[in-house]
Amino acid sequence: MSRIKKLEIHLEIDELGSESILLKADRFHIKESNGIYLIELENAIMLRDYPLEQGSLLFVKTNVGSSIMSIYCLEKQYLIQREKPQPICIKAEYGWIRADFCSFYLDLIKSWSNREQKYNWRDLSIFKKRVWLNACLDWNGLQQTINSSDKDLIIDCSIINSKMDVYCLIGETFLGYSGYMGRNLDALVDCLRCLKNINEFSIHFKNFRHLKTLDIPYYKIANENFSNHLMDIFKKHMVATFE
Structure with missing residues (x-):
């Protein structure tokens, strides 16, 4: 279950070195x-x-x-507090924007706050899968319990086609829809360490040799094998078998 019940957009002003919330809104467009x-x-x-x-x-x-x-405001504008919600427009030039951020992030969070499941990470591009993982972390934080009625978890590696797929699938298997279990191997270890009931579960990786066919540049350049690293991590933290 998410830490957040409803998505809010905040507009904050930098006042004397500290940020102060000016307004809260449902959505914003650029x-x-x-x-x-x-x-x-x-x-x-x-x-x-x-x-x-x-x-x-x-x-x-x-x-x-x-x-x-x-953003930097381009024009003088007096914002007035009113009893009812109002639309507000600000003309600006931007100073900085999250490189991983796009409207898809807000769409995801908004759908989750409405308890919708209209997106499936399997259908997304590599970029949107990265956004998906970032949204999962922001929405749920680091979870402390595995959310599965089945004590024998199964991951079918044959549906994995990228490194992002690995983390999306592990998150879904352990924690359900929008579950977050890391976006790199170090983060995966941190997530496994947070799980208080991990000893109650086992995990089986089907078609594990399929991971060896993935082209993951960092590990190939370093002459290291991604699948071996992944195997070592799970063997260290829980009962894990590989087929």
């Missing part, structure tokens, strides 16, 4: 034209009146993860 950005916030609730100055540094965040982006 429109770009010749390097100028129009930030549109839907159903925004102002927490206080605030005069935005030209050059003001603003941060767009969610209540799920870290900053999405920072």
Whole structure:
């Protein structure tokens, strides 16, 4: 179960070296034209009146993860607190944006907050699978219990076609839809160590030799074998068999 019940978009201002929330909104959109950005916030609730100055540094965040982006306000604008939610538009130029962030991230989190399962990581591109894993971590954090009624977990490696597939499938097998069990081998180890009931389970990898056919550049350059590393990790942390 997620730590968060509902997705919120926060707009924060950098005041005297500390960030302060100006408003909360349901969604935001970004429109770009010749390097100028129009930030549109839907159903925004102002927490206080605030005069935005030209050059003001603003941060767009969610209540799920870290900053999405920072922007610089291009025009003076007075934001007024009202009783009802309101649409707010801010003309800006961006200073920084998460390299792994895209509208898909917000779509994922929004669907999960609505208890929907309209996305399947198997259908996603490599880039979107990376976004999926980041969203899983932000949404669920590091879990402490395996969420499965079956004590004998099974992972069929024949459906794995990339390194991202490995982590998506392990997360799903251990923790269910949107489960996070790392996005690299070090993170996988951290997640396994967090599981308090891991001794109650065993795991069996079917078609494990299929992993040896994957082209994972880092390990080939280093003359190291990804599948052997993965095998060693699971043998160290739980009862694991490989076919």
